[in-house]
Amino acid sequence: MAVQVPSRQLFIDGEWREPILKKRLPIINPATEEIIGNIPAATAEDVELAVAAARRALSRNKGKDWATAPGSARAKYLRAIAAKVTERKTELAKLEAIDCGKPLDEAVWDIEDVAGCFEYYADLAEGLDAKQKAPVSLPMETFKSYVLKEPIGVVGLITPWNYPLLMATWKVAPSLAAGCAAILKPSELASITCLELAEVCREVGLPPGVLNILTGLGPEAGAPLASHPDVDKIAFTGSSATGSKIMAAAAQMVKPVSLELGGKSPIIVFEDVDLDKAAEWTAFGCFWTNGQICSATSRLIVHENIVREFLDRLVKWTKNIKISDPFEEGCRLGPVVSGGQVRKVLKFISTAKSEGATILSGGVRPEHLKKGFFVEPTIITDVTTSMQIWREEVFGPVLCVKTFSTEEEALELANDTHYGLGAAVISNDLERCDRVSKNLQAGIVWVNCSQPCFCQAPWGGNKRSGFGRELGEWGLDNYLSVKQVTQYVSDEPWGWYRSPSKL
Numbered sequence: 054m055a056v057q058v059p060s061r062q063l064f065i066d067g068e069w070r071e072p073i074l075k076k077r078l079p080i081i082n083p084a085t086e087e088i089i090g091n092i093p094a095a096t097a098e099d100v101e102l103a104v105a106a107a108r109r110a111l112s113r114n115k116g117k118d119w120a121t122a123p124g125s126a127r128a129k130y131l132r133a134i135a136a137k138v139t140e141r142k143t144e145l146a147k148l149e150a151i152d153c154g155k156p157l158d159e160a161v162w163d164i165e166d167v168a169g170c171f172e173y174y175a176d177l178a179e180g181l182d183a184k185q186k187a188p189v190s191l192p193m194e195t196f197k198s199y200v201l202k203e204p205i206g207v208v209g210l211i212t213p214w215n216y217p218l219l220m221a222t223w224k225v226a227p228s229l230a231a232g233c234a235a236i237l238k239p240s241e242l243a244s245i246t247c248l249e250l251a252e253v254c255r256e257v258g259l260p261p262g263v264l265n266i267l268t269g270l271g272p273e274a275g276a277p278l279a280s281h282p283d284v285d286k287i288a289f290t291g292s293s294a295t296g297s298k299i300m301a302a303a304a305q306m307v308k309p310v311s312l313e314l315g316g317k318s319p320i321i322v323f324e325d326v327d328l329d330k331a332a333e334w335t336a337f338g339c340f341w342t343n344g345q346i347c348s349a350t351s352r353l354i355v356h357e358n359i360v361r362e363f364l365d366r367l368v369k370w371t372k373n374i375k376i377s378d379p380f381e382e383g384c385r386l387g388p389v390v391s392g393g394q395v396r397k398v399l400k401f402i403s404t405a406k407s408e409g410a411t412i413l414s415g416g417v418r419p420e421h422l423k424k425g426f427f428v429e430p431t432i433i434t435d436v437t438t439s440m441q442i443w444r445e446e447v448f449g450p451v452l453c454v455k456t457f458s459t460e461e462e463a464l465e466l467a468n469d470t471h472y473g474l475g476a477a478v479i480s481n482d483l484e485r486c487d488r489v490s491k492n493l494q495a496g497i498v499w500v501n502c503s504q505p506c507f508c509q510a511p512w513g514g515n516k517r518s519g520f521g522r523e524l525g526e527w528g529l530d531n532y533l534s535v536k537q538v539t540q541y542v543s544d545e546p547w548g549w550y551r552s553p554s555k556l
Contacts, residue, residue, distance in 0.1 A: 056148065056151045058089050058090035058152075059245075059252075060090065060091070061093070062093050063095055063099055063266065063267055063268065064248070064254075064255075064264075064266040065099065065102050065103045065265045066102070067255065067260070068261070070099075072093045072094055072096065072269075073096065073099055074094075074096050076096070077091040078093075078094045078241055078268075078269070080152065080245065081391065081392075082151050082152075082154075083389065084154055084387060085378075086424050086426070090245075092244045092245070092248065092268045092269075094270060094274070095238075095269035095273070096269065097277035099267055100267065100277040100278050103236045104278075104281050104283050106262035107262050108234070108262075108283060109261075109262050110260060110262030110263045111204075111206060111207065111234050113260070113262075118260055119263055120233075122232070124180070125179045127175075127229060127230060128175040128176070128178040129175075130229070130257060131172070131175035131178060131229060131230060134171050134250075134257055135171035135172045138167050138250075141253070142165065142168070143161075145160075145164045145246055146164045147380075148249065150379040152243045152245045153215065154343060154379055154388040154389065155215075155342055156385055157379050160379070163216055163218065166219055166508065167222045170222045170508045171222065171226045173508045174230040174528075174529065177230055177526065178231075181202065181231075181529075184202060186200070186201065195541060195543040198540070200535055200537060201535075201536040201538060202231075202535060203534050203535075204231045204233045205285050205286045205532050206286070207234050208233045208287070208288060209236050209286070209287045209288070210225060210235050210237045210288050211238045211279070211287065211291065211299070212224060212247075212290055212291075213240050213347075214239075214345075215346060216342070217240070218246035218247060218249075218250060221247050223524060224288050225237060225250070225264060227528040227531060228288070228531075228532045235265070237264065237266045237267070238275050238278055241271070242390050244268040247266055248268065250264075251264070251266045275295075275299075276302070279302045279303060280302040282306055284308070286308060286309045286310065286311075286532070287299055287308065288521075288523075289313070290314075290347070291314065292314065292315055293314040293518075300312065311513075311519070311521025311523070312519030312520060313474075313514065313519050314347070314517060315446040316348050316514065316518050317351060317444065317445065317446050318348055318351065318476055318477070318495065319350060319352045319353075319354050319467035319477070320353055320478075321467055321476075321489065322354070322479045323356050323478075323480035324356040325480055326480060328362060328366045329366060330479075330501075331363065332363065332366040332367045335479075336371055337503060337504060338499075339430075339450065340385075340452075341504055343386055343388065344447070345390065346504065347446075347448075348497065348504065350499075350503045350504070351451065352443065352455070353452055354456075354463050355454065355457075356456065356457060356463075357457065367432065376422065376427060376430075377422070386450060387427075388426040389426045389427075394449065395426040395449075397447075398450075398451060401442060401447045401449070402433070402451060404441050404442070405442040408442075409435065410433050410435050410442060411435040412431065412433055413432040413454075414429075414430070414431065415429035415432060415450070416433075417429055428450055429450070430450040431451045432454065433451065433452065433453045434454045436454060436455055438466070438469055443455070460488070468493065471517040472514065473494045473514050473517070473518045474496055474514035475495055475497045475499065476493040476497070476498050477498070478490060478501075479500075494516065495514065495518075496512070496515050497512065497513075506524075507524075508528075509525050510524060511524055511525045511528075512524045512525075
């Protein structure tokens with residue numbers, strides 16, 4: 054399918070601008086390994102311009118144009134963006150699929166979620182007005198107090214390549230709803246749709262500087278953004294290693310950060326399940342988005358009484374997954390995002406094998422695809438808890454398996470990780486599901502499913518999976534600061550000191 058990739062520049066202060074150093078980076082289609090275009094590569098010089106534009110946007114007309122405008126005024130722009138995204142849904146989905154390799158059906162779903170997320174935060178922006186001056190109950194009648202919620206200011210938003218436009222929207226929509234001005238730095242591996250978001254913002258007349266979009270490399274564009282003294286907050290989604298660097302840079306200025314980092318999430322399958330339903334959710338939880346999900350339930354913990362039959366079913370489900378170019382009808386697994394990523398995934402698999410694990414299914418490039426960064430969905434058994442495959446995030450379609458005999462043992466295995474983003478439990482015993490949910494050390498727990506995500510519900514992790522919550526009202530709070538205003542309302546003097554007039 055021929056897809057024309059638009060040639061874009063950086064988006065700064067409401068205009069397209071060539072990078073100061075005139076650098077560009079190639080766009081590679083992961084399904085064909087062909088160069089299909091290029092993106093501008095921002096550097097520290099461009100970051101300076103974007104931050105200055107965002108600062109001007111906040112202070113323009115004493116803030117009345119954006120930061121202190123009614124939430125209902127900002128909501129109009131968010132709704133207009135949602136409408137434009139919906140109008141361009143087919144085109145945006147094709148650009149997403151050709152850029153990051155996800156199946157076209159998934160990309161369509163993503164773009165629908167993008168529009169839904171902008172609509173949702175438009176509603177919350179409108180609701181902000183009614184929440185201002187929320188009274189605080191005090192124990193002294195001589196005082197009254199209320200709370201103001203104000204935008205944090207200029208925010209840097211650094212986003213990953215697995216859901217390029219959707220992950221950007223999770224940050225852009227609430228930050229704009231709150232009244233912040235933002236600089237978005239998407240991953241250099243998948244930036245096309247984020248640049249198209251810039252065009253959408255231009256078309257709907259978003260005030261200049263409210264959203265600036267800088268594509269480019271992490272060290273050249275992301276690092277100067279994270280450490281910039283005029284950026285008031287950084288929100289980052291990506292690897293734990295990069296998150297740690299961003300946190301260190303922000304610490305120098307005591308700058309707040311929210312981090313959504315890696316995961317090695319468990320899925321516990323008890324012996325009372327419907328094997329086919331459980332097998333499909335297990336496959337979906339690890340192989341959706343070509344296995345490149347921070348919350349992927351990539352550690353299967355299955356009851357020893359059903360392990361043989363369950364794995365037999367799971368292998369059948371896995372072998373039935375159509376691996377193809379993302380544009381082929383019925384594609385359910387496309388390529389991983391880059392040559393570097395496919396090498397990393399295959400190295401994880403070979404290390405697991407050398408450490409004594411068994412490759413039950415997959416583990417290789419599909420024979421029928423001569424080009425592209427494809428890896429067959431892989432199931433690895435005979436795993437020990439000290440193996441790399443059990444402990445480290447692969448970010449590819451690789452599932453490792455262990456068995457358990459008791460609920461306590463299942464929980465111990467599930468929580469045996471530095472990460473704490475997602476977890477799933479599958480059982481027909483809902484009381485057991487409730488117990489297990491409470492004891493799983495994760496920010497998100499799925500019961501009898503894996504990976505559903507709704508913009509109304511909080512998203513985020515514990516431990517080395519980061520902190521802070523995105524989505525829902527929690528996502529809006531990420532970009533708001535709380536101000537207490539307390540007034541003395543009595544006509545009587547305070548009376549702590551002896552009055553000089555009475556001496």
